[in-house]
Amino acid sequence: MSSANVRVPAKINLCLGVGPVRDDGYHPLATVYQAVDLHDEVRAAVRDDDRITVTVHTDLDARSEIAVVPEDDDNLAVKAARLLRERTGVSAGADLAIRKVIPVAGGMAGGSADAAAALVACNDAWGTGLSRAELEELAAQLGSDVPFLLHGGNAIGGGRGETVSPVLARGSYHWVFAMADHGLSTKAVFAEFDRINAGSQVPDPVVPDALLSALRAGDAVALGQALSNDLTEAALSLRPELADTLAIGIEAGALGAILSGSGPTALFLASDEQNSLDIAFALTSASGCADVVQSRGPVAGARLI
Numbered sequence: 613m614s615s616a617n618v619r620v621p622a623k624i625n626l627c628l629g630v631g632p633v634r635d636d637g638y639h640p641l642a643t644v645y646q647a648v649d650l651h652d653e654v655r656a657a658v659r660d661d662d663r664i665t666v667t668v669h670t671d672l673d674a675r676s677e678i679a680v681v682p683e684d685d686d687n688l689a690v691k692a693a694r695l696l697r698e699r700t701g702v703s704a705g706a707d708l709a710i711r712k713v714i715p716v717a718g719g720m721a722g723g724s725a726d727a728a729a730a731l732v733a734c735n736d737a738w739g740t741g742l743s744r745a746e747l748e749e750l751a752a753q754l755g756s757d758v759p760f761l762l763h764g765g766n767a768i769g770g771g772r773g774e775t776v777s778p779v780l781a782r783g784s785y786h787w788v789f790a791m792a793d794h795g796l797s798t799k800a801v802f803a804e805f806d807r808i809n810a811g812s813q814v815p816d817p818v819v820p821d822a823l824l825s826a827l828r829a830g831d832a833v834a835l836g837q838a839l840s841n842d843l844t845e846a847a848l849s850l851r852p853e854l855a856d857t858l859a860i861g862i863e864a865g866a867l868g869a870i871l872s873g874s875g876p877t878a879l880f881l882a883s884d885e886q887n888s889l890d891i892a893f894a895l896t897s898a899s900g901c902a903d904v905v906q907s908r909g910p911v912a913g914a915r916l917i
């Protein structure tokens with residue numbers, strides 16, 4: 613029986629501009645995504661019958677939220693496989709096996725990553741032969757972040773996050789991630805953003821010029837200063853202790869610190885390997901911080917291995 617294995621990265625948002633809520637409940641975004649070296653793997657094995665099953669394997673048992681990754685049709689990887697099957701009319705089923713490393717509900721698009729990986733894995737295992745562009749169309753239907761996880765590298769995200777366009781960027785960056793011991797719901801953080809901004813005029817979001825020129829120049833110091841996230845106030849309102857985590861990393865010499873997407877993962881830009889170690893060491897003692905990971909970015913998007 614044919615099978616395919618795909619490696620897919622987590623994402624961070626170097627900036628996350630959020631506009632006023634749209635009629636469909638989503639918010640317009642202006643973001644710069646970066647794919648980082650923290651990967652899930654998804655294997656698709658073709659079945660004789662038409663069932664699509666999923667199993668999730670992880671070493672992340674220190675973080676209890678792993679229990680909430682569904683091993684049924686609610687798993688985003690299964691939804692991706694079903695969508696591809698509907699689109700192509702293929703009749704086969706698949707057994708999906710996810711090796712989970714990306715934190716769950718951490719603001720690093722873990723579920724979206726598995727959906728992107730499942731599209732690439734099933735497209736190969738079933739021999740359905742859709743192009744990258746065709747897979748990106750399906751990806752946008754699965755979630756705001758999914759198209760970027762196919763793309764990888766650095767990219768500007770528009771619309772509700774699903775439109776991805778290239779950005780001129782140089783350099784490889786050292787990141788430190790502080791994973792929280794409890795996830796935050798993306799939906800709840802956007803709802804808190806609306807609550808905080810009720811009655812005020814939220815401007816249309818933009819990608820800051822300072823961030824684009826820092827990336828063009830490959831200037832880590834300037835990038836550290838340009839990092840921004842419009843969901844910070846909302847996420848801190850729901851999880852005030854994250855402010856302490858951000859402060860600890862800055863105190864340890866980080867070039868910049870922000871929450872990843874809707875949080876609660878906090879991310880820190882380090883100047884080099886030694887600075888990254890110093891920040892990681894300082895964070896291990898932060899309360900509410902379940903794990904600290906050193907990483908690099910950018911890396912490629914979902915790829916067959």
Ligand SMILES: C[C@](O)(CO)[C@H](O)COP(=O)(O)OP(=O)(O)OC[C@H]1O[C@@H](n2ccc(N)nc2=O)[C@H](O)[C@@H]1O
Nearest residue numbers: 637638639641724755756757772773798799802873874
């Ligand atoms: C916060 C980010 O991670 C930034 O990259 C993404 O916007 C979230 O992407 P995602 O998890 O793929 O989000 P989706 O599955 O599309 O949406 C989850 C929920 O988040 C809210 N949501 C999401 C994206 C967006 N542009 N506006 C929203 O208001 C909506 O309530 C939605 O029901």
Ligand SMILES: Nc1ncnc2c1ncn2[C@@H]1O[C@H](COP(=O)(O)OP(=O)(O)OP(=O)(O)O)[C@@H](O)[C@H]1O
Nearest residue numbers: 680687688716717718719720721722723724726798
């Ligand atoms: N394959 C999957 N991996 C993780 N979570 C999944 C998956 N499929 C469905 N889910 C559900 O999606 C919820 C959000 O998980 P996810 O890890 O994608 O959040 P996130 O990283 O905060 O997302 P984002 O950064 O895109 O906002 C989980 O609580 C879980 O119930």
